[in-house]
Amino acid sequence: MSRSLADLRELTPARVGLGRSGAGLPTDALLAFTRDHARARDAVHAAFDVAGIRADLAGLGITPVEVSSQVRSRRDYLRRPDLGRMLDPASMQMLEGRGIAPCPCAIVIGDGLSPTAVNVHAVALLRQLLPRLAADRIEVGAVAVASGARVALGDEIGALAGAKMVVMLIGERPGLSAPDSLGAYLSYAPRIGLTDAERNCVSNIHGAGLGYAEAALRISWLVREGLARQLTGIGLKDESGGAASPPALSGCDNSAT
Incomplete structure (x- = not known):
């Protein structure tokens, strides 16, 4: 049975089959692009609601x-990732x-490239994740809220907290279809200088992406198995058995680093 472009649009938020008006896009498609681009920019510059999260x-x-x-300003944050x-x-x-x-596990909540994502999703995800960790008898020690954070900041915090594993919840780079995507980055034996290959990432956590329950299942599995096997990163593949979404990434993309 043949499929139409309308059918394809039902399956993906990607911009497909937009058509054209002369040499350019139709007005509706251009306005939608402009709107989504503005939402992505707004997500990057949104205020981090530390008081609300607390x-x-x-x-x-x-x-x-x-x-x-x-980092001392959002401008510094964008221009100086190292800070x-x-x-x-x-x-x-x-x-x-x-x-x-x-402690076995520390959790860090950082603003990242989309404070909007963290404001909306971080605590809601924790409501699903903490009972799973408790069921696995994994004690969560320090919980930190970090401003001006990149992914690697979680490793330094985890090391100072004496954590065997750190879970960093952070806003990922906004896209045109998902300005509020949250990522979870996991590091075993956190320390300054870890590479992306030594972390696992569960990404695309938002309303139209990976749901809280599925994300919590994957993260808790990676925490439990990472502690048992004493590693994270490319040596730890997601075998949680979750079937509702694509597998979690082993190692990290660089969307929030």
Whole structure:
């Protein structure tokens, strides 16, 4: 049975078969592109709702540690990715002085390239993830909310927290079809200098992408197996058995680094 372009559009948010008007796009397609591009830009520059996240975490019985990278403005964040991968001196001293007990798992919530994604999805995902980790008897120690964060900042926080595994929830680079995509990056034995190949990533977590329940299943499986096998990254493949979505990535793309 032949399929039409209309059928294809029902299966994907990608821009297919837009047609043309003379040498350009039809007005509707051009306006839709302009709208989605504006939404993506707005997501990058959105305010990180630290107070709201802290309040929502309190509802889960969690009091997070608040830390910052060496970034001092959103402009710095976009121009100097390296600064977003390092804690500022005050945050480093605070973590070192807290005397945090070593733990199997630490969780870091960072703004990344889409604070919008984190504001909307991070705590909702944790509501699904924490019971799964508890069922596997995996204790979550430190929970940090990190401003001006790139993915690698989670490794430094995890190392200072004495965590065997760190789960970094962070906003991914907004796309034209998904300005609010959340990613989860997992590192075993976190430390400064880990490469992307030493992390696992579960990406595309948002309303039209990977759902919270499926994402929690995949993340909890990777945490449990990563701790058991003492590794993450290209040596750890997702065998969680989730069938509702494509497999989680082994190693990372660079969408939020």
